[in-house]
Amino acid sequence: DEVTIEMINGEVFLNGTIKVILADIQASNGVVHVIDGVLLPPADLQSIVEIAVATPELSTLVGALQAANLVDTLNGEGPFTVFAPTNAAFAALDAIPGGEALTEVLLYHVAAGKFTADDLLTRQIVTTVQGDEVTIEMIEGQVFLNEIIRVDIANIEASNGIIHVINGVLIPPSL
Template structure:
C-alpha cells in the first residue's frame, strides 16, 4: 500500500511537472510570435500565390483572357449598274447618219451632187424630216453636161438657177420605185416630171433609174443616169 501510494504521488508530481513545463514553454515564446500565429499555423502555402496560379501563367500576373473569335468580314456591296440615258446627248439628231444628204455624201457615186447641194444651200432642207423622193443624178450624169455648164452652175451668182434645177429632182413624198405610176409627178420646183414604167424599168423624162430605192431616214433616193432640166429653162 505504501509503495502504490508513493507511485501515485510520483505520477501526480510528474503530471504536474509536465504541466508546469508545458506552460513554461508556451510562456517562453515572445508575445509577437504568438500574435503572428506561430502556435496556430496558417493554411497550406499551396493555397497562396504563386502556387494557386492557373497552369501556363507567370507568377504575379493575371491569367490571360481567351481571345475573341474574329468577326467574319462583311461581303462588299455589289456596285449599282449605271442607268442608261433616256435622252440622246445634246446636239445629236436621231437618224442623222441616215438622212438623204448623209447617204449621198457617203456614196461615191454622188460626189458632184453633194457639192451641188452644198453650193445651192439645200443640205439643211434635205436633212429635215421630209419625207422626200430624190431622183439623184450620178457623177457620170453630171459629167455628160457641157464642160463649162457645171462650173457655171456652181458659181455663187448662179445659185438661184442651181436651186431651180436641183429642186426639179425632188418629190415632196416618199415614193418607192414599185409605187411609181406612168404619168406626171409634181416636184418641189413646181413643174412635173414625166414617169414611164416598163416591167422593172423606170424612166423619168429621158433619164433612166439605174439604182432604185436607196432608203433614207427621211425619204428615198433613186439614182438616175442624166441630169433633169425644168421645161422652162
C-alpha cells in the same frame, strides 16, 4: 417609233415598202400578220444627205447641194423623194448651171413625199418641189423619167425619204 400602215392597190404595206402577205392569224394571245421583210427602226437609217455624202458616185450632187444651200433642206424631216444624178450624169452636161438656175435644177430632182419606184409608176406624174412635173414610165423593163433619164438604182431607203439614182440630170422645162 411609229409604223405607218397603208393600202396600196388593194394590198396592205407597212412603212410604204413591207407588204403584209398573210393577215389576221388568230393566236391565243393576239393576232399575227406575216410580212415580206424586216421592219427597221428609222434611227438605223441615214438621212438622204448622209447617204449622198457616203456615196462617192454622188459627190458632184453633194457639192451642188452645198453650193445652192440645200443641204439643211434635205436633212429636214421630209419625207422627200430624191432623184440623184451620178457624177457621170453631171459630167455629161455642157455646163453645170450656177446661182438661181442651179437651185431650180436641184429642186426639180426632189418631190415632197416618199415614192417608191412602184408608187412612181402608178402615179406616172410627180410634181417636184421646184414646181414642174416629172413623168415616169416603164420602157423595155426599165424606169425612165421624162422619157430619157433612166433610174439605175431604185428605192434606197433613208430616214427622211427615199433616193432613186439616175443616169442623167433633169432640166426643168422652165429653164
